[in-house]
């Protein structure tokens with residue numbers, strides 16, 4: 001077995017195994033790293049079958065980076081877009097997908113202040129990607145997590161939950177007593193948006209693609225529900241609000257659903273468009289929003305971060321509320337890392353209610 005100590009980092013003892021099929025050794029308090037780790041990668045765009053398990057070089061942290069042994073990685077629609085070649089910003093092949101995850105710090109670069117080996121952290125946007133056993137993440141993209149926050153729950157926070165947090169609170173500016181319509185309310189983002197809007201004191205209308213999903217959203221906090229595959233969301237929203245229309249829409253679907261988000265609004269409403277799950281065009285009539293002084297926001301968290309948004313303060317506010325049970329991150333299903341293909345199929349077939357997570361150690 002070849003062994004190696006990543007150069008230039010302050011090493012520490014990890015609590016779990018480090019890499020596939022090799023023993024972990026500790027010599028004079030220095031962790032010995034294996035030559036290879038398991039990761040899921042793609043070498044061409046395509047269906048879920050292009051996700052392959054490979055043994056690759058573990059990453060090494062640079063100056064201000066943190067090396068993390070991953071315990072859970074969130075599976076997101078963005079990963080599916082990336083895999084299928086529809087994401088706006090794909091790196092060169094081979095690509096290891098995954099933009100969020102949680103784990104234990106193995107080592108830190110000399111410029112990575114405030115984190116130590118053994119710390120439990122959640123991270124967002126790292127290299128090579130979170131569908132792996134190890135990753136390096138810039139220290140400014142990691143946040144410590146408490147012992148009572150589960151790995152899967154933590155791994156689900158930086159994308160779906162942070163998106164919902166930002167959209168409901170900052171863009172929607174939801175106030176007590178307002179009515180919020182959440183499109184795709186049983187999705188990862190939708191579930192979070194329902195709970196965050198309720199916490200802000202709103203009445204929430206959950207729209208989803210089946211009666212079962214609508215029922216699920218009602219069980220988990222929504223006040224009213226509508227199946228947008230079978231019923232007219234606009235008519236329902238107007239009925240529920242006594243013809244006033246809703247105050248805020250969190251639209252996690254886009255495409256053919258987006259016109260109903262505009263039509264369902266009342267005076268001064270805020271509509272947050274954060275998705276186009278089917279990549280379809282939306283046909284809208286401007287009269288459905290300008291006469292009501294409706295504001296339409298676009299939101300993309302990746303773009304926001306690339307342009308300077310620091311996710312740590314919002315995550316630091318969100319994490320205690322999840323740890324103390326104020327919010328419940330619903331983990332629908334976990335898959336072993338090697339079953340990333342099945343995890344993608346599950347999400348693409350619209351079978352999830354809440355989040356899907358990969359577990360590298362299983």
Ligand SMILES: NC(=O)c1ccc[n+]([C@@H]2O[C@H](COP(=O)([O-])OP(=O)(O)OC[C@H]3O[C@@H](n4cnc5c(N)ncnc54)[C@H](OP(=O)(O)O)[C@@H]3O)[C@@H](O)[C@H]2O)c1
Nearest residue numbers: 077163184187188189208209252274275277299300301350
């Ligand atoms: N802008 C951002 O920064 C940002 C961040 C996170 C996520 N997103 C986007 O927000 C959306 C929701 O994300 P998520 O993580 O919550 O995803 P998700 O759990 O996979 O939910 C997506 C949902 O969209 C609904 N949907 C409606 N028509 C669909 C169709 N033709 N095919 C597939 N799904 C369809 C489905 O719910 P029903 O079965 O109930 O219709 C599906 O479960 C995704 O499009 C994602 O890319 C954007």
